[in-house]
Amino acid sequence: MKQLLRVFSMFVLAAVLAGCGYNEIQSRDEGIKASWAEVLSQYQRRAELIPNIVNTVKGEANFEQETLTRVIEARAKASSIQATPELVNDPAALQKFQQAQGELSSALSRLLVTVERYPTLKANQGFQDLRTQLEGTENRLGIARNRYIKTVQDYNVYVRQFPQNLTAMVFGYKEKPQFAVENEAEVKKAPTVDFGTNKK
Secondary structure, eight states: OHHHHHHHHHHHHHHHHHHHTHHHHHHHEEEEEEHHHHHHHHHHHHHHHHHHHHHHHHTTTTHHHHHHHHHHHHHHHHHHHHOOGGGGOOOHHHHHHHHHHHHHHHHHHHHHHHGOHHHHHHHOOOHHHHHHHHHHHHHHHHHHHHHHHHHHHHHHHHHSSSSSHHHHHHHTTOOOOOOOOOOOHHSEEEEEEEESTTOO
8 A cells, every 4th residue: 555655655756846847947048058068068169269360360460469468368368268058047157257258359359350451461361261160160150059048937936926936936947048249230240251252
């Protein structure tokens, strides 16, 4: 009889947890981790392109050293932050990560604008290939970031609703900090990388 009662209790507990959103909270939490991993993958791809871009630009005589230094320093700062899955649960750490990535985006944009003054760089096929790769990475990064924002929004709304809010409170699931930056509209746009190759 005790065995039957124990099985019945476990069945009731499983039904209650499922009905209170426990399984869905788990699923949405995993969705956030997956979408965050994609964001990090695109940031990593961008970081790996930067040394090639910098080395190509360094070959240009008299290229503005300060612009290159800013890109190198911004990349080093962004790369120094440990971007673990737990980062999405720490608002202060997430903000620091976002700020570093924003500074890198700004430094890259300045570099790409400066290149306009160097006709030989604009004509360099290797640089044009890197530019195309960077543009594609920025576009993929924007898509991944938007997907992450939507996933976090859905999760946050879900854990605030009744009765899931009770389940979330009991099991310690809190709202996730949202991925946003001060100049979000600017960051979402891929940097302008048209070097005038089609201009006459």
